[in-house]
Amino acid sequence: xxxxxxxxxxxxxxxxxxxxxxxxxxxxxxxxxxxxxxxxxxxxxxxxxxxxxxxxxxxxxxxxxxxxxxxxxxxxxxxxxxxxxxxxxxxxxxxxxxxxxxxxxxxxxxxxxxxxxxxxxxxxxxxxxxxxxxxxxxxxxxxxxxxxxxxxxxxxxxxxxxxxxxxxxxxxxxxxxxxxxxxxxxxxxxxxxxxxxxxxx
Amino acid sequence: xxxxxxxxxxxxxxxxxxxxxxxxxxxxxxxxxxxxxxxxxxxxxxxxxxxxxxxxxxxxxxxxxxxxxxxxxxxxxxxxxxxxxxxxxxxxxxxxxxxxxxxxxxxxxxxxxxxxxxxxxxxxxxxxxxxxxxxxxxxxxxxxxxxxxxxxxxxxxxxxxxxxxxxxxxxxxxxxxxxxxxxxxxxxxxxxxxxxxxxxx
DNA sequence: TGCTGTCAATACGCTTGCGTATGGAGTGCG
DNA sequence: CGCACTCCATACGCAAGCGTATTGACAGCA
Numbered sequence: 323x324x325x326x327x328x329x330x331x332x333x334x335x336x337x338x339x340x341x342x343x344x345x346x347x348x349x350x351x352x353x354x355x356x357x358x359x360x361x362x363x364x365x366x367x368x369x370x371x372x373x374x375x376x377x378x379x380x381x382x383x384x385x386x387x388x389x390x391x392x393x394x395x396x397x398x399x400x401x402x403x404x405x406x407x408x409x410x411x412x413x414x415x416x417x418x419x420x421x422x423x424x425x426x427x428x429x430x431x432x433x434x435x436x437x438x439x440x441x442x443x444x445x446x447x448x449x450x451x452x453x454x455x456x457x458x459x460x461x462x463x464x465x466x467x468x469x470x471x472x473x474x475x476x477x478x479x480x481x482x483x484x485x486x487x488x489x490x491x492x493x494x495x496x497x498x499x500x501x502x503x504x505x506x507x508x509x510x511x512x513x514x515x516x517x518x519x520x521x522x523x
Numbered sequence: 524x525x526x527x528x529x530x531x532x533x534x535x536x537x538x539x540x541x542x543x544x545x546x547x548x549x550x551x552x553x554x555x556x557x558x559x560x561x562x563x564x565x566x567x568x569x570x571x572x573x574x575x576x577x578x579x580x581x582x583x584x585x586x587x588x589x590x591x592x593x594x595x596x597x598x599x600x601x602x603x604x605x606x607x608x609x610x611x612x613x614x615x616x617x618x619x620x621x622x623x624x625x626x627x628x629x630x631x632x633x634x635x636x637x638x639x640x641x642x643x644x645x646x647x648x649x650x651x652x653x654x655x656x657x658x659x660x661x662x663x664x665x666x667x668x669x670x671x672x673x674x675x676x677x678x679x680x681x682x683x684x685x686x687x688x689x690x691x692x693x694x695x696x697x698x699x700x701x702x703x704x705x706x707x708x709x710x711x712x713x714x715x716x717x718x719x720x721x722x723x724x
Numbered sequence: 725t726g727c728t729g730t731c732a733a734t735a736c737g738c739t740t741g742c743g744t745a746t747g748g749a750g751t752g753c754g
Numbered sequence: 755c756g757c758a759c760t761c762c763a764t765a766c767g768c769a770a771g772c773g774t775a776t777t778g779a780c781a782g783c784a
Contacts, residue, residue: 342750342761360646362563365741377743378762387742442643444699445561454700480716483696490695491688494642499655515681519720543731543780566771578773579732588772 343373345383345393352394357435361443364391388448395440395452402433403456407463416470420521424513427489438493461486471522485520544574546584546594553595558636562644565592589649596641596653603634604657608664617671621722628690629714639694662687672723686721 351373352364366377366387373379384390409426413419427434437456443449461482468478552574553565567578567588574580585591610627614620628635638657644650662683669679 366743367741375761376763378764380762381743382761385743441695441699442645444643444695450700457696457700476712477716480713481720483713484689484717484720487689487692487696488685489688489692491690491692494645494691494695495658495684495688499645499651499658511677512681512684515678516685519682519685567773568771576731577733578771579734581732582773583731586773 343375343379343383346397347373348380348383348390349394349397352390353398353436356394356439357432360439361391361446361449364394366390391446391448395449398433398436399452399456402436406433407460416467417521417523420467420471421517424517424521434493435497438497441490441493457486457490468522473522481520481522488516488520544576544580544584547598548574549581549584549591550595550598553591554599554637557595557640558633561640562592562647562650565595567591592647592649596650599634599637600653600657603637607634608661617668618722618724621668621672622718625714625718625722629710635694636698639698642691642694658687669723674723682721682723689717689721 348369351369355364355369355372364387366380370377370380380390384393406427410419410423413422440449440453444453464482464485465475465478468481469475473481549570552570556565556570556573565588567581571578571581581591585594607628611620611624614623641650641654645654665683665686666676666679669682670676674682
């Protein structure tokens with residue numbers, strides 16, 4: 323672990339073309355590809371080409387393709403993911419926290435693209451448990467905040483589910499149908515409407 | 524067309540095992556498989572096995588796999604699909620119509636399963652245009668009803684998008700994560716909450 | 725009966741993608 | 755120097771899936 327960290331630091335210098343890869347490099351590249359072209363596109367040979375090596379390298383780091391997927395998802399869950407909620411937690415007022423959560427969420431694309439890709443691969447045995455865990459955590463978090471914002475527990479559960487469904491649905495509609503994409507202003511208007519409709523008070 | 528319709532009528536009789544297949548049979552079987560296991564599972568040989576024949580048969584009816592997908596989706600769009608809106612249209616009061624639309628939609632599973640499968644394959648060149656057409660039609664319809672229910676056009680557009688996102692998101696969350704499925708009663712409660720939140724008045 | 729059109733079986737070639745086996749190149753270190 | 759460890763290339767086997775080519779079975783009809 324200390325070894326890899328040192329390697330990481332050094333790698334910042336000779337970034338452009340470096341010869342020897344670590345498992346991390348494969349995981350990161352896998353997430354990148356996943357965000358762009360979906361889980362199915364994460365193929366060993368394809369990834370290897372991207373990294374300028376061959377599969378001979380891959381199978382030294384990972385025993386199987388699924389092992390890579392699993393490691394990559396773990397990385398995603400640990401980093402991209404926990405940050406989202408942690409950042410929102412800093413705002414005291416729950417109503418304002420929800421507003422900010424929505425606005426923040428409506429910006430940074432990368433993690434969302436990955437989540438969208440995972441949604442489309444929810445039948446994959448490695449992906450399914452991750453998705454279930456992440457989604458349920460988020461819904462539960464939303465429910466807690468709705469309670470803090472003054473809703474009854476039952477209503478808060480429903481509203482959390484409704485809210486999260488809205489998020490998931492939006493990902494599908496927006497990220498897939500690239501044609502009917504909203505302009506930046508129109509999108510802000512839409513988010514405003516969503517907030518007014520779903521956030522109490 | 525009259526020929527095929529007659530054939531359809533006759534086929535009801537000798538359903539269990541019939542020797543010679545039509546293009547229709549393949550399309551219907553494809554939709555069935557799609558609903559159960561997704562677009563990717565619609566493979567020529569797999570389908571053939573299901574129908575008790577081999578691919579030799581398939582390639583007589585269709586020139587390619589994509590041709591089958593396309594024909595099957597056309598069938599889905601023409602039948603399963605247009606009925607949904609048509610049925611709702613019979614209710615005068617727009618608010619009640621929305622309520623009923625939600626309730627109806629929350630029942631019949633088959634067409635939803637297909638739509639969910641298509642969502643996960645929205646990058647497929649044959650699937651994409653169908654999805655875009657269907658989704659936009661439905662959103663536009665919702666927007667019209669919201670206007671009839673008294674909303675301002677801009678708000679109605681937003682609310683329609685929000686509502687449809689909720690639907691799409693629900694499909695993902697409910698149909699995929701089979702574990703955390705709601706009981707029938709809890710589901711009715713949830714639909715009630717959704718209606719109260721999204722339908723004006 | 726024989727012809728023709730319709731549907732189907734079989735065999736083949738091709739591509740993609742996974743996983744294995746094996747040998748080789750570079751580096752650190754004793 | 756030479757050994758060992760790490761990372762990588764190459765070559766191979768194998769399965770799934772698409773599409774083609776060819777032949778066969780059966781029905782209707784002249």
